[in-house]
Amino acid sequence: MLRRLGWLIGLSQRSRQAKKTLDAKPYVARVKPVLMIDTVQEIAIYIHRFHNLDLFQQGWYQLKITMRWEDNDNKSSGIPSRVVQYEAPDSSSGDSYGVWRIDDKDNSFLTQAFRIKYARQDVRLCTMITFTLPLEKYQGSATCAVILKFELLYSPSMENVLAKPLDASPAAVHEFRIPPKALTGFHSYCPVHFDALHSVLVDVSVHISVLKSAAYRRPAIQSSDASNGEKVTGGSVQASNKELGQMASADKKLVSFVKALLRARDIMLEEMQRLSKAAGQAIDLTEFISTMNDVLLFDSAPTGKSVEDEGSGQGKEQVSLEKLNGCDLQSDGWLCSLTKDHLSRLFNLLGGQLQYLWSAFLSYHRDNNTRVMEYLHDIWTKDRRAEWSIWMVYSKVEMPHHFINSGMDESSQHGVHKRVPSLLKSNDPAQVAATRAELHRRSIAQMRINNRSIQDMHIFGDPMRVPIVIIERVWNAPRRTFSDNSYLRHVDMIDSSLHYDDEIRRKKSGSNPTQIGRELKVVIFVHGFQGHHLDLRLIRNQWLLIDPTIEFLMSEANEEKTHGDFREMGQRLAHEVVSFLRRKTDKYARYGRLKNIKLSFVGHSIGNIIIRTAIADTSMEPYRKFLHTYLSLSGPHLGYLYSPNSLFNSGLWILKKLKNTQCIHQLTLTDDPDLRNTFFYKLCKQKTLENFKSIILLSSPQDGYVPYHSARIESCQQASFDNSKRGIAFLEMLNNCMDQIRAPSHERSSQQQQRVFMRCDVNFDTTTYGRNLNSFIGRAAHIEFLESDLFARFIMWSFQDIFR
Structure with missing residues (x-):
């Protein structure tokens, strides 16, 4: 009891002593403002111009731009922090109204509204928008990608609007992914195309950096220092250790x-x-x-x-x-x-x-915005070949000197067959190509795409859905005996194509300065069976992006007239082309001397047969020496003499019997009892391919409408083992076509030039087709050539000099 009483007295004394100490030296809290140690992500978007390639609807349009982190479901978006209008919009014509604005609800930026009235119309926007994104959780540099979203807003009103707001609704969306590697610092061209129904080009450049945050923290409160050698209690020691840990x-x-x-x-x-x-x-x-x-x-x-x-x-x-x-x-x-x-x-x-x-x-x-944009555009153009090579397979194959009935299918000599792993047991070239593309598609699924470039989500959003393109460059070998077979040399296609590009540039730079004049570049687009003149607009748009100086003709001469004789269809196309060329040459002649003409053709399906028939027409004879590039999309160049699709053959038989369609008789070589008197046999003997400088044949093993070998102008198993008159006639047709391709092309200077000849297999993602009649009979892949432009981007941008 006494011990307890002494303890209480000691406690009371210590309490009184502590109170005196506090009275003598009151506790003082030190308040010190601390500069915030933090960084922010700065992304500047420069919108140079809006170019209308193929907007079907006139009206008022507007661009909306937003930005967000990829991993937070729109919870933390970029904030527009700075807008600079380089040029004042031209409002005198009444084709633009209002000014840009920022919507605080979703932190979006909207350009001024502009009116689109005609194709290939340019609208200069010349606006720089800077977005700021916080980097609080990333500790200096981002580990997450940024999603850049462009929306095309549309209002159908064509009247001049005054001060009232534009009632616009979203028409199309295009998203890009900026990977973490690019967020530390990056400058890149970034074209916005939207979709097939809204074919436009918005010239955009993206400029990225990390900056120090200008914000300040709230004042921090620190406890007073222990003074006069006072001892620190156990609680103070724990607090001090915790503070040291936080400091570390x-x-x-x-x-x-x-x-x-x-x-x-x-x-x-x-x-x-x-x-x-x-x-x-x-x-x-x-x-x-x-x-x-x-x-x-x-x-x-x-x-x-x-x-x-x-x-x-x-x-x-x-x-x-x-x-x-x-x-x-x-x-x-x-x-x-x-x-x-x-x-x-x-x-x-x-x-x-x-x-x-x-x-x-x-x-x-x-x-210097224009010069910077041009430079970044050139860099972007050169980088496409490397980026898109993920979905492209290159090979180089020697062209056989002659096809003979050897009892062995040319596909056994085919480069694709030799490169296919041994697990592929099928001897059908179409099946081999399809299986090879599927194996490549599976390898893409295991690939980690971790590059530094800005990723177009139309392509990178789902890499497994992108078409696989197998490009086979065929080159002429020295003349050999008929018994020799083709063989494959494992040569990198990219290197060979670069060599070709360098050669073209060298010739351009070394051209004769006395040859002063303008060059007329014309591209003719020809639709297929029961087609429309705008069927090939996606290919046309890609060509225009590569070379905006081309003059193009979307052929209408045979629209709703594709059931008749190919000779009549070819004659109509020839007259249409000659009339178009005369108008253009007269126009160019008025503005100066016409130095040269480059005449190119693009055909889909039987449009390729119409093209070759038109070239053979006498009215086209003065223009044959100007033939430049020929792009064939699934064209039946050898007809349907050996067609493996029995269901489609039944449809052809019905058209022949019930409707007596003349072109179907010619396609199946039943228009004459003697095969050597048929239209196709005679067409293959005419020099319709010899004058082209570049020939690109596009095929698809999924296309059931056109025989695979016919689209590629090569032999097939049935013909190789067929020693009848039918097989012999087929091989004669094939050899006649290949002799034209094998022959050297001639420039106007009479100097021989090696022709560019490529076969390109396009393998579409069939899971998007579903189970229906179109996919069952192979029509879906045949039409996909017209409805998808990804394969065209890959091929045309990887070999740009061919299309210039």
């Missing part, structure tokens, strides 16, 4: 922020120097670069000692960016040795440098 974590986080800014600064400097050199207008950063590495990061204390070393006797500590630039960014060793105060100052200095560079770039871009 904060230092590590700060290191990652410094690394992010340093990397972004170096990328920004490199990109600015590259862009200024390409644009031919230098950015004066000499003084900035010369002083960048010599700036002392930390000022010394007035006593000549640093803050941390004050009283330690170690003297003044100075750290320069030159030392920082030499460190390994993959290891945090050197940065972690710095104190938190040093890291904070380093962070602020790098942030200031980045802000200076970013502002200098935006100012430079405003003065």
Whole structure:
């Protein structure tokens, strides 16, 4: 009891002593504003122009742009923080109204409204929008992609609108994915095409950097220091340890922020120097670069000692960016040795440098936006071949000198067959090609696409749904005996095509300067059976994107007239083409001397037979020497003499018997009892392919409407084992066609040039077709050539010089 009483008295005394201490020295809370150590993502979108390729509906249009992180379901979107209008919109014509605006509800940017009245109309927008995205949870540099979304808004009103708001609704959407690798710093051209029903081109460039956040934290409250040598209680020790742990974590986080800014600064400097050199207008950063590495990061204390070393006797500590630039960014060793105060100052200095560079770039871009856009467009064009090679398989095959009845199918000599793994037991070339494409599609499913380029979600959104294109470059070998077989050389197709591109550029650069004049480039598009003149508009649009200077004709001469004789259809097309060429040559002659004509043809299905018939017409004789490129989309060049699709053959038989369709008789070589007197046999003997400089044959093993071998102009199993008159006549037709392709093409200068001859297998994603009659009989793939333009992008942009 006495012991307990003594304990209570001691407690009371200690309480009174503590009270006196507090009365003598009251507790003081120190309030210190702390600069926020954080970074933000800056993404600038420059919209140069809106070009109408093929908008079917006139009216008012508007572009809406939003931005969000990929992993947060629209919860954190980019905020438009800066808008610069480079040029004032032309409102005098009444084709634009209003100004751009920002919608705070969804943090979207909307351009001014503009009216579209005709095809190939240009609308200059010339607007730079900068979006800011927080990087709070990524600790300096993003580990998540950004989704950039473009919406095309449409209002059908064609009347001039005044101050009332535009009642527009979404018509099409195009999304892009900016991968994390590009978010540290990147400059790229980014074309927006929308979809097949809204074929436009919006010239856009994207410019990315990481900047220091300009925000401040709320004032932090710190407890007063323990003074006069007072002992720290156990609770204070725990609090102190916790604070030390937080400081260590904060230092590590700060290191990652410094690394992010340093990397972004170096990328920004490199990109600015590259862009200024390409644009031919230098950015004066000499003084900035010369002083960048010599700036002392930390000022010394007035006593000549640093803050941390004050009283330690170690003297003044100075750290320069030159030392920082030499460190390994993959290891945090050197940065972690710095104190938190040093890291904070380093962070602020790098942030200031980045802000200076970013502002200098935006100012430079405003003065040189067209040159920068052109340069980035050229880089984008060159990179397409490498990016799209994911879905393309290249090979190079020697052209056989002659096809004979050897009892062996040419497919056994075919490059595709030799490269197929042994697990493929089928001898059917179409089945071999389809299986090979499916194996490649499965390999894509296991592929991790982790590039730095901006990804078009029309393609990268679901890579398994993209067509697989197998490109076979066929080249002429020295003349050999008839018994020799074709063989495959494992040559990289990309290298050979690059060699071809280089040769074309060399010839252009070395052209005779005395040949001054304009060049007329004409492309004729011919539809197929019961087709429409706009069937090939997607191919036309891709060609226009590659070469906007072409003059094109969407043939209407045989629209609703494809049931008759091919000779009549070819004659109608020939007269239509000659009339078109005369109008264009007269127009060009009025503006100067016409130097040359390049005449190209694109045909779908039996449109290819109409094209070849038209070329054989006498009215086309003066223009045959100008033939340049021939692009065949699933054309039955050898007819239906050997057609494996029994269901489709039944349909052909019905058309012949019930409707007496003349072109079907000619396709099946039943228009004359003697095969050598049939239309197709005689067509193959005429020189309809010999004058083309480039021939590209597109086929699909999924196409049941056109025999696979006929679209590719090659032999088949049935013909190889058929020693009857039918088989012999077929091989004679085949050899006549191949002799034309094998013959050297002739330029106007009479110099021989190696012809470009390619076979391209397009394998579509059949899972999108569903189970219906079209997919069962093979019509779905036949029509897909007209409704999908991805395969055309791959082929035409990978071999651009062929289409220029």
